[in-house]
Amino acid sequence: MLQQSSLTMKNVAIAGEEIESQKSRGSNADRIFRIVTASFAGAVLVILLIMVYEMVMQSVPSITKFHWDFLTKSSWDAVQGEFGALPFLYGSVVSSALAILVATPLSVGTALFITEIAPKSVGNITASLIELLAAIPSVIYGLWGVLVMAPWLQKTVQPWLVDHFGSTPFFSGAPYGVSMMAGVLILAIMIVPIITSISREVLLAVPQSQREAAIALGATKWEMIRMAVLPYGRSGVFGGVILGLGRAIGETMAVTMVIGNTPQISLSLLAPAYTMPSVIANEFAEATSNLHSSALMEVGLLLLIVTLIINVFARLLIWKVTKGAKGGGV
Amino acid sequence: MNGKVTLENMSVHFGNNHAVKNVSMDFAAHSVTAIIGPSGCGKSTLLRSLNRMHDLVPSAKVSGTILVDGKNLYDRSIDPVAIRRKIGMVFQKPNPFPAMSIYDNVVAGYKLNSRMNRAVADEIVETCLKRVALWDEVKDRLKSSAMDLSGGQQQRLCIARTIAVQPEVILMDEPCSALDPIATLKIEELIEELKERFTIIIVTHNMQQAARVSDSTAFMYMGELVENGATKKIFTTPEKKQTEDYITGRFG
């Protein structure tokens, strides 16, 4: 037995020598490995920098021609070569802000329902349904928006609003269906999954001991939520809302399909409007003059700057919160 | 005295933390040396510097000299990858590769490096599993996942994996701490057998284990080597008061 074993170990030793010859390559190969993977990782930074650089360079003709007028003028005329982006800025800011206003209470309410009230199974099903919502492509929201929601708004909702609130500037004018209102609603539907799922994560990260402490003091469920859960999760939920805002500002297809694409500034929610991504989507491929495409590039640059600021801010917020939670408390 | 492995004024720092302080000692070839001491005394840190596992920790710095067969382990010309084939390691918790079968785990050291002859691989698997007394238990299911084995079997598999690359030294970092008494006993018997062929250095917090398996014992405390010598002597007539206190259970 021992003999046989030492015999076979000789074979093992031979196999060992095959490896021997490769040894010296080891640390060189590791150095190459490090350089190769580092350059792949570095590609991400390079892409970001190229992105910013390209957008800036392509915008230069428009920036030098219009200066600040670009932000304050509201005429957009490719034939005359006059480009003022104010209607798009207005459309983007108003549609996103209103969408956040609609989506936030619904999302936070739903997140609370899932984490605090619903039985576990109901909560889980609701949560996965909402995650499904997040997986639907933008163009399909747009399809539904333009073929189902807009006609419904035009025939049912907007005439009623005109009848009852038509005297206010917010609901004046003819019901078109495709309108600022349709844009706001479709955006709200689209950002709800983001805010809900981040709020849910943040609420789940609230330590159970916080809830128990409140309950032990004789708090009702709602009082517990107000005392222990919401204060704890507030900044995380806020981060989710900001991230939703970033998504809403940059959202293109669905909004383009329902907002009416008219470069005007109107207080009325029934009037068609235009957003920054929408004007790019509609005109960029067909822009004939250099100035026109440069103006569109500048709209894109503005959009990029706004979303970068929003995203950095939101990431920092969420990062702070989750890091605090991992550390075991605030 | 010239051992297989010799430490001269060896220190390990993690940033400002001086974890192992100026240790000098010899590890004799074909014998079992146990390193004992309370947790946090630096014994695992010392062990891990013997196959350059600290290379992966940027803040770790090893100073002094470690000689293996008279050659400086931390010399520029030494390839850490190659040296780990000469100095194998068995870890605290059994860590077979979960994505590999029992068979593949044994020859992992080869397979991860090169294509190998099937017949040679079969030989290695059988020999090494027999050496760790696992062959009879697993020979009918060599292709099943290593994760199906019990903890003790997994640890023996890890030892088989280690000896399959034909090391000269085997480092064991509390190899039985995650195992039950019966599995522990099997590993201890195995260590006894393995020392014929390998130089074994074992870190343990279990003094009975050190007394049972080792030929010589080193006692460490607060990063310093307090005393080392023949196991019998350390456990019966230690020279230092600290050693005596520790082995009689007065602290630690």
Next chain:
Amino acid sequence: MQGMTVRHIKNHAARAIMLIATLILLTPLCLIFFHLLKMGFSSLSLDFFTQIPKPTGESGGGMANGIFGSSLLILFASLLGLPIGVLGAVYLTEFNGGRFATTIRFSADVLAGVPSIITGMVAYSLLVLPMKGFSALAGAVALSLIMIPIVLRTTEEQLKMVPGTLREASLALGVPLWRTSLKVILVSARKGVITGILLAVARIAGESAPLLFTALGNQFWSRNLTEPIAALPLQIFSFAIAPYEEWHRLAWAGALVLVVTMFTLNLGARLIGRRS
């Protein structure tokens, strides 16, 4: 006692409001599914998968070229994006720490938040302008730019979950770090990594904004990477906003196919992820 009742009423009111919020939120979801299934199934036929769009005014036709184009775009976007994402993540896990790694993580998060239409504009000025024409290649590059940060971050999450003891075991056997990472760490995390990749593929499969001025769309068949190519989401877009009932039906059918594909990818990703 009086205080107690008020508190309970408040409690019940708050609960009711949360329930109502949930129901309101789920209503459009259910409506979208309802219309998608109803309109989609009634418009779907075998022709959809075998025919290309008919000229305006003629009935029938399908989106076969869009399905093919989308597949081709996804394939090439993956060829470009997956190596960068996965190997970049390997770097972040193996050589963790340091300002460079933090910068990369942050850049990836920021890049993931850049609106996809901007990605399209950048691909336009990098490829369409120099090549003097819209092309499938530009579309694939735009999609890969969206894919990279997603794959990078999800892969890194998965690699981080592989216990460090496996890395040590492999290194202690004298296996070089590069083989350890690729053959032990990456292989151990493969299920999670594949899940992340599938989710990223699902994400780009539905993108249309970055393709508007890169791949552009095409009414006909194209197999040429330097020519404009059709894509399913683009076709849904242009058919939905066209004033023809017949085209709307095709758009619904396309939407159903797209959603089913994406849900299958998502479900597959989740199933694979769960088994690990």
